[in-house]
Amino acid sequence: METDDRLRQELHAAFxxxxxxxxxxxxxxxxxxxxxxxxxxMSRAIYARGTEIGRAFARHAPGDLAGLRDxxxxxxxxxxxxxxxxxxxxxxxxxxxxxxxCPLQEAWREAGVPEPDIAQLCHIAGRIDxxxxxxxxxxxxxxxxxxxxxxxxxxxxxxxxxxx
Numbered sequence: 001m002e003t004d005d006r007l008r009q010e011l012h013a014a015f016x017x018x019x020x021x022x023x024x025x026x027x028x029x030x031x032x033x034x035x036x037x038x039x040x041x042m043s044r045a046i047y048a049r050g051t052e053i054g055r056a057f058a059r060h061a062p063g064d065l066a067g068l069r070d071x072x073x074x075x076x077x078x079x080x081x082x083x084x085x086x087x088x089x090x091x092x093x094x095x096x097x098x099x100x101x102c103p104l105q106e107a108w109r110e111a112g113v114p115e116p117d118i119a120q121l122c123h124i125a126g127r128i129d130x131x132x133x134x135x136x137x138x139x140x141x142x143x144x145x146x147x148x149x150x151x152x153x154x155x156x157x158x159x160x161x162x163x164x
Contacts, residue, residue, distance in 0.1 A: 011078055012103060019107035022121055039120065043127045050131020061137025062160030065095040068138065072097070083152070095157040102152035105145060115147040126153050133157050 022042070029038035056075075060068040069090050076083050082103055089096040104125055108118045122144040133140035139158040145151070 008078060012082070015077075015082065015103035016107040016110075019104040019121075019125075020111060022104065022125060023108060023111065023113055023117075026117075026121060026124065035120075039124060042124045046124060047127040047131040050128040051135035052131075053128070054132040054135030057132065057136035062162040063092070065090055065092065065157065065159065068136070068157065069095050069097075088154075093158070095155075097155045097157075099152040099155070100150075102145070105152055119144070119146050122153065129153065129155055137162075 026038055026042055029041060032038075033041070057068055057071055060071060069087060073080060073085060073087075076085055082101065084100040086098045086100055087096070088098055102122070105118060105122060108121060113121070126142050126144045129142055130140055133155075137160040139160060141156045143154040143156075145153060
């Protein structure tokens with residue numbers, strides 16, 4: 001097996017492991033503390049990790065959306081294949097990126113996680129993007145996956161407060 005193929009398989013396996021860890025943490029916390037508290041705790045922790053990632057993108061704040069686009073796309077694992085981002089908009093007013101694949105969502109499906117739980121896990125896992133873009137100095141919102149919708153998250157980045 002080629003080294004690149006082996007590394008790609010290991011990378012995808014690491015993301016499957018991350019997805020299943022999220023699932024087991026959520027399910028355990030939900031049984032112990034209830035779903036609202038489980039959601040809050042996991043969301044806060046994942047958001048905190050996103051703020052650490054966001055520091056790498058801060059040089060583009062508050063309004064260099066093209067620079068942010070290029071830096072973010074270069075950051076997507078496996079040369080972009082893993083999340084298959086599609087830039088829908090990139091101008092002075094906003095950057096919109098649709099993620100057409102998600103290794104986390106794929107792993108949850110393979111594990112038989114029910115769709116309502118997958119939707120909740122997508123919302124929780126998506127908090128990493130809130131932390132990333134907000135810590136970088138941009139305004140951010142996302143449409144996370146819901147049952148019946150194709151693809152995955154749809155990211156909406158806007159210029160940060162100082163650029164408005």
